[in-house]
Amino acid sequence: MASMRTKPHYLLCFLLLAAAILPSCQKELSNEEAQTPDATHDFNIQFNPVVDGDALVFGDTYTNASGEQYTIRAFKFYISNLYLINTDSNKTYAVNKDEYFLVNFEDNSSATLKLKAVPFTYNRISFLIGVDSIRNVSGAQTGALDPGKGMFWTWNTGYIMAKLEGSSPASSQPNNVFEYHIGGFSGPDNALKQVTLSFPLGEDMKLETGKTTAMTITADANAWFTNPNNIQLSVNAVVTTPGPLARQVSENYANMFTVTDIVNQ
Numbered sequence: 236m237a238s239m240r241t242k243p244h245y246l247l248c249f250l251l252l253a254a255a256i257l258p259s260c261q262k263e264l265s266n267e268e269a270q271t272p273d274a275t276h277d278f279n280i281q282f283n284p285v286v287d288g289d290a291l292v293f294g295d296t297y298t299n300a301s302g303e304q305y306t307i308r309a310f311k312f313y314i315s316n317l318y319l320i321n322t323d324s325n326k327t328y329a330v331n332k333d334e335y336f337l338v339n340f341e342d343n344s345s346a347t348l349k350l351k352a353v354p355f356t357y358n359r360i361s362f363l364i365g366v367d368s369i370r371n372v373s374g375a376q377t378g379a380l381d382p383g384k385g386m387f388w389t390w391n392t393g394y395i396m397a398k399l400e401g402s403s404p405a406s407s408q409p410n411n412v413f414e415y416h417i418g419g420f421s422g423p424d425n426a427l428k429q430v431t432l433s434f435p436l437g438e439d440m441k442l443e444t445g446k447t448t449a450m451t452i453t454a455d456a457n458a459w460f461t462n463p464n465n466i467q468l469s470v471n472a473v474v475t476t477p478g479p480l481a482r483q484v485s486e487n488y489a490n491m492f493t494v495t496d497i498v499n500q
Contacts, residue, residue: 274353278319285455310339311386317350419481430492450494458487
């Protein structure tokens, strides 16, 4: 009977303890949420196509690392999973999270990404070349991922991460064409590449609320053919299916990007 008489006492103690802890937990959660600032800074990235540092002109003739001449008629790639990084403070903030961008150098407007970033000081930028695995298994979608953009394989669920097309005397294909349609999002031949770039001269980039920052990143077409893998047009003029060769090309073009300029306005 004594045990039964003490139950209300235990219940009262529990309720008082819970009442004391709950506000503390809510306050702690609120503080954690407050630690992620709003993305209020206008941050624009301009991608420019180049060949060995010089502006790329569609139809002009260039020479790759194997001494093969070629011209370009199409140069496209997906950009997603953007992050700005400060390695000194170990802080990383996502930029336009869950958005996907198709940079198509035949359409100048697509080469400028208009973004919103968290005001902070950074010394690295990171992004994924391609479309992550979740979106690859979600079927055809809209916006930048619309199949009408010409970057979706209807015969094989998945996106083309990057595309380079043109012609070359070294190609044995009809009309001397070459086509590199690089895809594959899983397994040992995954072509998805997360790239991290430093800023010019190792400088930091300070983003401030109410201001705009413009970053220029070049994409060098010649990188598709070399470093770390030697890709020859005379040997492989067509790469249009996931596999070891597509992965090798993706390992090459992962090195095609350079941050060349940052302007704070």
